[in-house]
Amino acid sequence: MSAVLEKGILTVDHLETIKNIVGEQYVFADEESLRNYGHDETEHLLYLPEVVVKPRTTEEISQIMKLCNEYRIPVTPRGAGTGLSGGALPHLGGVLISMERLNSILHIDERNLQVTTEPGVITEVLQNAVKEKGLFYPPDPSSRGSCFIGGNIAENSGGPKAVKYGVVKDYVLNLEIVLPTGEIIWTGANVLKNSTGYNLTQLVVGSEGTLGIVTKIVLKLIPHPAHDLLMLVPFASLEKASEAVSAIFRAGFNPSAMELVEIDALKIVSEMVDSHAVPVSDDIAAHLIIEVDGNNIDQLMSEIEAIANLLMNYEAGEVFFADDAQQKAELWKLRRRTAEAVKIAGYTIEEDTVVPRAELPTLIRGVKDLGRKYNFKAVCYGHAGDGNLHVRIKKEGTENSIGDEEMNNALRALFELVYSLGGTISGEHGIGLIQKSYMDIVFEEANLRLMRGIKKVFDPNNILNAGKIFDAA
Amino acid sequence: MSAVLEKGILTVDHLETIKNIVGEQYVFADEESLRNYGHDETEHLLYLPEVVVKPRTTEEISQIMKLCNEYRIPVTPRGAGTGLSGGALPHLGGVLISMERLNSILHIDERNLQVTTEPGVITEVLQNAVKEKGLFYPPDPSSRGSCFIGGNIAENSGGPKAVKYGVVKDYVLNLEIVLPTGEIIWTGANVLKNSTGYNLTQLVVGSEGTLGIVTKIVLKLIPHPAHDLLMLVPFASLEKASEAVSAIFRAGFNPSAMELVEIDALKIVSEMVDSHAVPVSDDIAAHLIIEVDGNNIDQLMSEIEAIANLLMNYEAGEVFFADDAQQKAELWKLRRRTAEAVKIAGYTIEEDTVVPRAELPTLIRGVKDLGRKYNFKAVCYGHAGDGNLHVRIKKEGTENSIGDEEMNNALRALFELVYSLGGTISGEHGIGLIQKSYMDIVFEEANLRLMRGIKKVFDPNNILNAGKIFDAA
Known part of the structure; x- marks a missing residue:
């Protein structure tokens, strides 16, 4: 089913158009910029985009998408680049859109306990801003001091508080997104309950920037515990x-x-x-x-x-x-x-396993057994209350899981164990680039066909973050 | 964009096949059965199916769907028939599948605080069963003594507890569904956190039986408050x-x-x-x-x-x-x-408005103003903490909103008000048959195109609960 993107070529004319849209000073094609935006926190992977663009508005993003859609130019949206599954890696080159300039908290609605924000706001900044009003936005990944709220939406992030308060999806009420076609829509309404058509909001949460680019976010808030x-x-x-x-x-x-x-x-x-x-x-x-x-x-x-x-x-x-x-x-x-620490110490490969909580002991035993069998060292930590165990792997001579056959076999065995325990292969980091080859373990072909079909409905030309989660039909 | 279903004809041969699948005693074509299953609690609407079928297993439903898919026969799935938006009405005739015999609670997992159930279990029965183990499944519509948990999934139901505990979508971990093609899939995994591909689970919740027939449900439970x-x-x-x-x-x-x-x-x-x-x-x-x-x-x-x-x-x-x-x-x-009481008293038309909580006073004033303008009486009640107001309407000479132009104008004005307040047209009852003509108020054409596209991915021949939520492409 896998298909190669019929990739368009980014020409000098396209570059000029993009500069006209966002302003020349926000378009970067120098080596250093390309390298800076060519990696995230996933293993030691690096893929250079052809150009890095830093728009300021929804409208600018819409215009870029229209251009890229017309000329079939791959687009990779990027938050703060703290992701652990390669969702922000521009592995097909093309245009990388950094969301860093959409960084305003637009409105803290104290009457309705909601906040409307742009995606480039750092999660901790958002948390602190609402806390000043006595309000609480609980989901905070370990990277909350540097990650963007928009990236959290893309990955349906969790964090330590999820065990009591739920994950990102439990707080997202409504999203403004730019579709791959350039159209701008709101996915839902600013309400606590909603049974009005298919839940596009929940579909976009956790879709890893493959269905649309999130440009505004309405989040539910709760009173901050004392x-x-x-x-x-x-x-x-x-x-x-x-x-x-x-x-x-x-x-x-x-x-x-x-x-x-x-x-x-x-x-x-x-x-x-x-x-x-x-x-x-x-x-x-x-x-x-x-x-x-x-x-x-x-x-x-x-x-x-x-x-x-x-x-x-x-x-x-x-x-x-x-x-x-x-x-x-x-x-x-x-x-x-x-x-961060264990990665520096050589545990570069991270898997984001999740199982029903009571199966954790079995999973942990299994991880250690697999380490002995496949000759890797593993350290485990994570959100045990949710059954969400991060398994960090160190293997001599192997920095990246991609392209290492023995490592792939080991990971396949790990995920088969996870699946056999009623679990799945990502609890909060997403699938991105590095877990997509294991999707067949947890899903029927029919599930994957549905997902590819949905992708095609949103992105008929397969230009937006193509090849993430799965290879398109 | 609206398209008529190219409707197949249910022949004597098809009926025989269905009888062979589920057993003759579970296939009903007598007038009384057709009338009993031809209405739900929505206004005073009645549409007769051609046949009522009561399967017992996922496999039987899969076989029925394969048959109907092959011959383009409309299928309407039905829970307990307590719905208020006409989701279970067989308005195109065809096969009505009653889920009443899939009524077993399969497993209460006290280790992981989960329950696996079939969809035909009465919500209150499920609540009581888990309460005996000290566990709590909070979402309970007013009809909890008669509605099915499967219907609650279809409509993303709420109820009084939603204000603190959330709605159905916040408790559904995983669903077994039969696709319109007859394929059987699980949508997710039995875990509290999941970032593994598109969230098919959340897409099916609230999809009003248009994307698949839910045959098994895994719900999160919490400790019951003392x-x-x-x-x-x-x-x-x-x-x-x-x-x-x-x-x-x-x-x-x-x-x-x-x-x-x-x-x-x-x-x-x-x-x-x-x-x-x-x-x-x-x-x-x-x-x-x-x-x-x-x-x-x-x-x-x-x-x-x-x-x-x-x-x-x-x-x-x-x-x-x-x-x-x-x-x-x-x-x-x-x-x-x-x-129930106000319906008997002539308030037959119910709207399920929802706005940001603090906008309720404005909404209520607006409802009364519209009543004076359009000559109807309204009583209001509902889940005020969620901003979810049920508006019950009584209008001389009008039992049903469908087909009454003045009533439709009044409802359009009501929903435009709701939308102007940041709200939407259904908080917990769904769109079904009777609200679909108002979807254009709250959604762009692009939203509707996406929804229709998703429908087509799941149901290429548009046989499953077709014409609900929107007219298919």
């Missing part, structure tokens, strides 16, 4: 830690974060940021980072204590409660910088 | 009541129900069920029904009192707290039976 409490709990065994996770939920607790970090990962990140905040000893295999939040501090205290007591049944070590904002920040810094 | 408190608050003005609603959310409260009922509706339902539980006097225009729930009863007490105090700023009357389970049940019975 308090949170955080604790770190060491375990002598990774499996015991992961068993404890599902026990907490079965007991009826509702933590606002439930993170698992294997000790090897923690050692690496502690060293990188020169932190001694967390115990790393030989009798510790992994930690759980557990947060509760709410408005009643007494209730939170008793809740977190009850959780700590429950954990003693799972051979937990001495619990460390973060006493103040600084200690909390230190702990979160360690967790949030884990991916 | 306590709830309920109060009824009268207001001298409908507008003040609706102003109070958004004030409650702006103040940071998170009620588990926030219902508005206009006094005229309450009088009618109180009379029908012979209840004197709620004060109906000349100085009351509307009531709010407000519920809070959670695990800490003291906190709930102080929360509901704080809400009651806040309401005094909006000219609320004397608050009535439901003291025990019986009083709560009585109040909920009144609310849940409102639609």
Whole structure:
């Protein structure tokens, strides 16, 4: 079914037209720019676009799309380039559209608890802006200090808070998008409930920039909880830690974060940021980072204590409660910088597995078994409360999964295990370029035919982020 | 763009084949059966199918779909027939597939807090079954005692709890569906987070049985809250009541129900069920029904009192707290039976408007103005916390909106108002047959083209619930 894009050629005339649309100073074709925008955080992959364009408005993007659609020029939209599945990689060359100048928060609607924003706003900036009004936008990937909210929409991102508050899709009410044809539409309405035709909003969320370019976003907000409490709990065994996770939920607790970090990962990140905040000893295999939040501090205290007591049944070590904002920040810094640290340490290949929560121990055992079989080292960490385990892989002589046959076999075995446990191959990072060859493990051909069909409805000439998620029909 | 279905003819041979597939005793072509399955709760509309079929298995449905797809025979899937937009009406004749025999709860997974069910299970039966395990499936339309969970998926239903807990789409993890071609697929995986390709699950939720027939459903569950408190608050003005609603959310409260009922509706339902539980006097225009729930009863007490105090700023009357389970049940019975009661009283036309919450007062004023202009009476009630207002209309000499030009003009004016307020034309009932002619108000032609294109990808021969939501391309 795979088809090569009948790729048009970007001519000097096209470049001139693009310069007229966005202004010459926002069009870049120098080597350094092309290299800067030729990679994201995915492995060590690099693909140069032919030109980098930085439009400011929806209308400019619409005009660029019309041009590229007419001349069949590949277009790759890009947020902050923090993605981990290669969604922003311009692997077909063509025009790379950076969304960095669409970076205004347009309206915080305190009457209706909504925010309308452009996609190039950094997620943490958005969170802080609404927090000043007492409001909360929970989904925050580890990269929240640098990623764009638009990229979060593209990948349907999660983050630590997802376990209690849900992921990006649970907050997106309405999107303005530019279709590959250049048409501009709103996908829905600014309402909390909507049964009006097919849910184009939810279809675009997580579609990895293949169906349209998101130019405005309306998000639901909630009141910001007044308090949170955080604790770190060491375990002598990774499996015991992961068993404890599902026990907490079965007991009826509702933590606002439930993170698992294997000790090897923690050692690496502690060293990188020169932190001694967390115990790393030989009798510790992994930690759980557990947060509760709410408005009643007494209730939170008793809740977190009850959780700590429950954990003693799972051979937990001495619990460390973060006493103040600084200690909390230190702990979160360690967790949030884990991916970066282990990547620098050579764990360049990351898989974003997700299984039903109670299957985590089986998955973790399986990862270690596969490592022995396929000769790789793996460190595991992630959003254990959601069953979402990031598996970081280090293999001598292999930086990238693409093009390495043994690595591909190993990943195929990993994803087959995930699927056999009722899970799937991406929880929050998307499929992009690097996981697409494994889609057949979790989907029937009919599913893929439907997805390709939908792509074609939105993008008849297959110009927008083509070859991501799947090869087009 | 509208196109007539090139409708095949159901022959005696086809009927024999269907009988062979499901068993003769589950195929009905007698007048009474056709009439029973020829209407739902939408206005007073009636369309007879050619045959009513009651399969038991996914495989049987797959075989029926293959047959109908080959011979271009229209198929209408039907849950319990409680719908309010005509989604289950067999307006093109053909085969009506009743899902009533796919009525087993297959597996309550207490380890992962999920349930797998067939679509013909009554929503309340499902809720009670998981509640026995301490678990909670919140979305419950007013018809929960008779509607099917499959119909709830088709319409993306809401109900009173949606204001705190979200709607059906927020609980659906995975669906087994039979495509119009007869192919059987699972749309996703049994996981809490999923960024693996286009979100076919969310696309099918709310697609009103036009993209596939849902045969198995995996739902997320949450721990059941231990306590709830309920109060009824009268207001001298409908507008003040609706102003109070958004004030409650702006103040940071998170009620588990926030219902508005206009006094005229309450009088009618109180009379029908012979209840004197709620004060109906000349100085009351509307009531709010407000519920809070959670695990800490003291906190709930102080929360509901704080809400009651806040309401005094909006000219609320004397608050009535439901003291025990019986009083709560009585109040909920009144609310849940409102639609049925006002329909019997001649308010046969229902619109399912939804606006951003703070726009409710403007919407309500507008409804009354339109009533004066277009000579209809309207009673309003609904899920005010979500901005979701059901407008029930009574007009002399008009039972059905379809085919009544003045009524259509009135509804068009109503929906234009809704749209101007940032809202849309259905919050939880769907578009079905009766709202489809208003889709152009809230969508660009490009949106409709995308929806029609998606329909065609799933249903190339336009046989499955054709002519619902929109006329196919």
